[in-house]
C-alpha cells in the first residue's frame with residue numbers, strides 16, 4: 024500500500040524535525056558531561072535508540088526501498104524497539120538508587136538524593 028502524498032509530506036516534515044531536535048538535544052546534553060553520571064547515561068542511551076528509530080523511519084519517507092531492504096529495516100526497527108525495554112528498566116534502577124540516597128541541605132534537612140532543591144527550605148542542593 025502506498026501512503027497518500029499528504030501523509031508522506033507530513034511524515035517527512037514531522038519525523039525529520041523530531042529527529043533533528045533529538046540529535047540537537049543529544050549534542051547539547053552531551054556537552055554537559057552527562058555521559059559521566061548514571062542518570063545522564065540512561066537518558067542519552069534512550070535518546071540514541073529513539074533517534075536511530077526516527078532516522079530509519081525518516082529514510083523510509085525519503086526513499087523507496089525494495090521488499091528485501093524493507094524487511095531488513097523492519098527487523099532493525101524491532102531490535103531497536105526491543106532495546107527500549109531494558110533501558111527503561113535500567114532507568115528505573117538508576118532512579119531508585121539516586122533517590123534512595125539521602126543528602127543534608129546546608130540548613131540540616133534530610134533531602135532525597137535526586138532533588139535539586141531542599142523541599143523544606145528551598146536551598147539548592149549540590150550533587
Ligand SMILES: [Zn+2]
Pocket residue numbers: 128129130131132141142143144145146
Ligand atoms: Zn533545607
